[in-house]
Amino acid sequence: MIDALTRHELLNWLNQIIGYSEMLIEEADGSGQENLIGDLGKITCAAQQMLVQLQTPLTCSPSCHSAINTNDSHKQTASPDQVAHHFNPVDTECNGRGSLLVVDDNPANQEILSRRLENQGYQIAMAGSGVEALEKLTSNRFDLVLLDVMMPDMGGYEVLQRMKADTVLRNIPVIMISACSDMGQVILCIEAGAEDYLPKPFNSTLLKARISATLEKKRLCEQERRYASQAMQTEAALERHRALTQAVAGVAHEINTPLGIVKTGLSIIRNRLSLPNIQALFRENSETEALLQDMLESSGLTIKNVDIAHRLIENFKKIAVDQLLEHQDTVDLPALLKDTVDLFKISARQARLDIRLDASGILKAREWHGYPGYLTQIMMNFLQNIERYAYPNGIGGQVDIAVSDRVLPAKAPQFVLTVRDYGAGINPEHIGKIFDPFFTTGRGKGGTGLGLAIVNNMVTVAMQGAVSVESEPGFGTCFTLCFPKNLT
Template structure:
């Protein structure tokens, strides 16, 4: 038989019809002693037999429709054997002969009486199964099978209904028919595997079609397995067990991934209050990020300090001092980080920041100067807020110096910090000592590192404590337009 239609084998069909007629005779004799549930199952079984007769009487038989009928017959026959076999041996034998005939028909091998594989239970964690099939008897049959194994089964008569169920519930495994009227099973499969939240859900295609090209197409589209109708319930349970395990592993991995993301965000948020974002990233993303030691870097160093802060703090209550310093540091921190500066530390009211480590950029000196100009411009808003709160106005001096330092983790294995060591650090500190409120002083080395266009004010030479050479410094007034 082909996928479209073909001439049915008279030999296996006759064998199947004789087995069904024999079963009817046994059922008539025992009908009154059976439970209502068993009688309903026999009614479904004989309904399938009537539809099989109609199909076999047609000049040509559609394989997909035939496999659907055989699936229903086999399914209800196996359920009845399981429920009645121990009590009614003659009925059990008749059901066994029918199943053998169905097996022969399924394999399309005329005259060969293949036995039905021995059924056994497959232990599996209960799962939430979605069965998608346009035929009601197939949906009911699958639900009956799987519910006996402890699974929760919901059914859908078509593709749209299936997608709605996936949108509303966390499904472990999808059992999918291919031939459906409103939406083809391949389209349902495509949408499942393209959806970011559903793509990990295992999909087992159950179809009467056995063309290799269609099977390959489904597997390539993301189907996890492909079973033929009439399916073996033990094989189906084994496939579902494997699918549930894959889904549970994926769910656990996704949970771990989300926990790691939350932990990383917490670490970045927490340590970001004490270290710059670049340092936190360097520590988290590089295995050697926590190793002690450093390397030589060309950086531009910034030191900023509130003028006469000691005198001001003596005149204020402790809470006012905290408000004043936190307002200032918060504003300055945002500006420095906006220019990708690395804040090394706060020393009281002083700020030590570096441009060029741990990540170097070609415009480190220019960004440092632009940052300093914005920091001075921000003092107007800070002082406006201070006046509103009855706090004194403040002014800052900022010094910039460019030079080679050792940048890296400094300290011990128990306690360390990302810091900078070298003569340029001392030079910057000495320049900052002589800056007045509102001033920005830069060293000669920083000036030589800048792009053209800055407006430079007075220049002067300084003789400072601890440094033999004269320091030439320049007033930065504004950046180029």
């Protein structure tokens, strides 16, 4: 009866014999030394026969025997020719690349495994003990750890426990390296969070498949975490937007109160100045008569501009409330677009933008039943992007906004809205990403990468439409929105 420690050592030696023989077969086949392949195959075959004898039920624990019966590579012994054919040079263009840490206290095992993985295109680092492995893990970035179960001082199970207890290391996948007699430890490691295990000696096909599968699973998990993080950030940004919109609506209401008082006071003054007895007092000489005329004109002009300010604030308040309540309404589309452009007038003047609105393409009804607040937000995002990216640093330029209607076969009537600039344009490599959340080339210009992502979501989901973009560097950009005249 062979004890567990002796069996472990024998398996390590067999792993080295088989591993080195297989690598020599690969090198001989790739260097034109085919005459060596037959003899090397015999060595490998003999080692595998010894492996089968070592792993018979008479010398293995029940758990070990179960593992052997589920491993096809150990059920029968291959011929030398089959061995030589099976271990052709590994395709270095394998799926994916990554940085792997190989942890094994046996230098020969380290070398065999590392050389195989380097041939597959991976970057390899090695550690000869559990302590060294933890030191390297804390100071370097690895995509996967291949961890031997049985090591002196600190075994693989303890290393795994410490990794899973660490908030940084816990997400690094671990594949246990095990001799058959270590099966009980392997089960403990799997229960503790290891992804998989590889038996010694290493089967090159199994090695490649399990590492590729583990790295792919890691990639998908990281992608899922990124998407979850992006969703949380987007929701937080939308919540801030709702809070700001609510505050704007409140401020607009408060501003209207003093504007109303100003208008009332000016109207009283103007009415008093228009009374015949008051006007008679000012007509005593030419100077006082001119003063009366100036006061009448000034008060009239002030009242007119107060009315304009009141109307703008009311529009701003309505837009804010519409956005806050996600309110559907029937509106005159060109009028809504004009109000939006008016809201942007101050920024447009500072950025020297010449914004032109053309609604002559609407041949039928101008009314749109939808979300006015959403469309206003979309237009504001477009105009802000044009100010920031198309004509940066106040260089100024023309912006053409055009709206038309169309009827397509078997489809409801639609509006087509285009926003075109003639500025810097978009780099072709960025076109496919501009609607992605958090993609921006303007972090230093105040860009968050959310503006066009929100636009895309509003158009496709809320407005049941579509948005597209065409651009050429140096010649400008055109965004096109198509959406139904009446939302269902």
